[in-house]
Every structure is written in structure tokens, then in C-alpha cells.
Amino acid sequence: MKTPKLAIAMGYIDDDLVSGAVEYKPSLVKLVWFRYVAAVACLCLVLLGAIKITISLFPKSNTNTPVYGVLGEVVAIKDDGRYDVRITGEDQNFAKGDIVTINYDYVSNESGNRALKTGDIIAITYSTYEKTGTTYQITPGQIDIVQTSSD
Amino acid sequence: MDDLMIIELYFARDEQAIKETDVKYGKLCYNLANNILGNNEDSEECVNDTYLSVWNKIPPTRPNNFMAFICKIVRNLSMKKLDFNRALKHTQNITASFSELEEILSYTRTVPNCEYEELGKLISNFLRQEKEDARNVFIRRYYFFDSISDIASRYSFTESKVKNMLYRSRNKLREYLKKEGIEV
Numbered sequence A: 001m002k003t004p005k006l007a008i009a010m011g012y013i014d015d016d017l018v019s020g021a022v023e024y025k026p027s028l029v030k031l032v033w034f035r036y037v038a039a040v041a042c043l044c045l046v047l048l049g050a051i052k053i054t055i056s057l058f059p060k061s062n063t064n065t066p067v068y069g070v071l072g073e074v075v076a077i078k079d080d081g082r083y084d085v086r087i088t089g090e091d092q093n094f095a096k097g098d099i100v101t102i103n104y105d106y107v108s109n110e111s112g113n114r115a116l117k118t119g120d121i122i123a124i125t126y127s128t129y130e131k132t133g134t135t136y137q138i139t140p141g142q143i144d145i146v147q148t149s150s151d
Numbered sequence B: 001m002d003d004l005m006i007i008e009l010y011f012a013r014d015e016q017a018i019k020e021t022d023v024k025y026g027k028l029c030y031n032l033a034n035n036i037l038g039n040n041e042d043s044e045e046c047v048n049d050t051y052l053s054v055w056n057k058i059p060p061t062r063p064n065n066f067m068a069f070i071c072k073i074v075r076n077l078s079m080k081k082l083d084f085n086r087a088l089k090h091t092q093n094i095t096a097s098f099s100e101l102e103e104i105l106s107y108t109r110t111v112p113n114c115e116y117e118e119l120g121k122l123i124s125n126f127l128r129q130e131k132e133d134a135r136n137v138f139i140r141r142y143y144f145f146d147s148i149s150d151i152a153s154r155y156s157f158t159e160s161k162v163k164n165m166l167y168r169s170r171n172k173l174r175e176y177l178k179k180e181g182i183e184v
Helices: A005-012 A015-023 A028-057 B003-011 B016-037 B040-057 B066-087 B096-104 B116-129 B132-142 B148-155 B159-179
Strands: A068-077 A083-087 A099-102 A121-132 A135-147
Touching: A005 B066, A005 B096, A005 B116, A005 B132, A015 B066, A015 B116, A015 B132, A099 A121, B003 B016, B003 B066, B016 B040, B016 B066, B040 B066, B096 B132, B096 B159, B116 B132, B116 B159, B132 B148, B132 B159, B148 B159
Parallel strands: A099 A135
Antiparallel strands: A068 A083, A068 A121, A083 A099, A121 A135
């Protein structure tokens, strides 16, 4: 095998390129910095993953969550299956006459009949609620029909 | 000792010049020769021949870049010795670097109107366009014939990164030479 022409020609490259390659030292600070950042980023990802898994495995206990109860009257049934309820009882979160919206999926009673009718008087047990515009939305824990509508 | 002072010693015909050259560049010269020849005895012989050649060239030559000057001599002598050893079948050593360079410009192809020096100029121009990292990795591989692992540890790169850089540089050089009218 002969020596390739390029191997011989490389011997004729400029002097400053040769000495440059001998003296060149890549910035170690840059390399170390990059490695540290990469290591920290990986650690953060692992920690975040661990936290997320822990939260999903051990959901927050509800033992300390306050539970409220209030009476209300079903005043309307919405197209999406939710109910508008007028608050008729005393409650620390709502005033009498306030209209709140309740998700149908949460509604249940002892008889297993999940459907409510307009005019039903219900007891709502809830822990959380939120205000959207002028209306309140309740996520009920339980709903019991106290008195069905006369019709 | 400073390069200029060593050169002055050569001009003064002081044999201390050779000792100082050996102290400063002996290891560099030996490694370069050994990368090409892969043989301790031949490498040491080449380094000694280099010192003799430097002694004979200075004066009258006054090199601007003494390191490159001495590297060029030891490289040329080592390449000649390699050819000689191959002719006598003393060695079957075919460096991987040679095979890689052959991919770009085969030894069997002719290079019309383009002598080695001219080709060297073109390579220099190409290397100046390259990023500093890629340029120096290329020179370490194809001028000094360092192994991939040596380059990786020298520059704190991974071996795969070095291979990747060399692969890209070779492809770019092939295209560059093609554009400059060199048959590849």
C-alpha cells in the first residue's frame, strides 16, 4: 500500500495550523460547566418524576378538608346535564337565594335514583366550590333528596 | 528555553541547542515518529536524524515557527522511513489514518497540475474555514497521526464525538477539493 497523497500533502499545511493544534486546549471551564448543567438537569427531571409518582400513589388525604352542608332547591336542569340550585338554607359560603351549579355526575341518593327534578329540595354535602363569573360551581361529595317536587 | 534562544544556540553552533531542542520537543517528535512507524527503535532513529537535519539547516534557515519546523522534519523523515520499511516488508503497519485519507483522495488517482505543496495550501485554506475544535482534531489525526482515543483524552471529548468530527471534516474536505477542481 502506498502512502495516500493527502497524507503527504498534510505535511505541507501552514506552520501556524500545526503549532495551533499542539498548543490548543479546549475551554475546560465550558466543558465542566456544560457537564454540571446536564447533571443538574437530569437530577431535576428525576426529582420531578419522583414527586409526581408520589403524588399519584398517595393522594392528599381528605381528613382535614372541611365539609359543608347546605339545603337548596333545584330550579333548572341545563342541557349539559348539570343543575342550577337556589340556596335555601343557612351556609357560611353562600347567601340564601344564591344560584349554584352542580355537576350531575356527583348526584346520588339512597334510592339510587340519580335524576333530579325541578322543584326538588336537596341536601348538598360539599368541600370545595369555585366562583365563575356571577355563578358558583359546587363539586358535591353527596346529594340527598330531602323533598321531591310536588308534580 | 525560549525558541528564539534555542535558534540562537544553533546559529552559534553550540551543541547545547540539540539538548535544549530534545528537552522541549523530544517527546513531541518521538510521539509523532512512533505514531507513523509504530516502532521504538525506528522512532528514536528518526528523532536523532531530525536533530541532525535541524543542525544542518540552521543556519542559514531561521524558522519563524520552530515547533512546526521541527515537526515537519520529523514527519517527513518518518514517512520516508515507513516507505522504506514497507518496501523491505519490514512492516505491515498500515495506519487507520491512511485508509481514512484514501477515502478522500486515493493514491491511485492522479493530481494534475497540483503538487503536494499546492494541495497542502488548499488543505490549509479548508482548515481555516473549519471550527477550531474540528480543525485541531483533524490536524491531530492526519498530521500527527494520533489515535482516536488519544485525541479524545487530549481534548476531553468522547471517542464517538471525535469520530463524528473527523467523518464530517473528511466529507467537507472531499467536497472542497472537488470544488477546487481536484479529481476525487
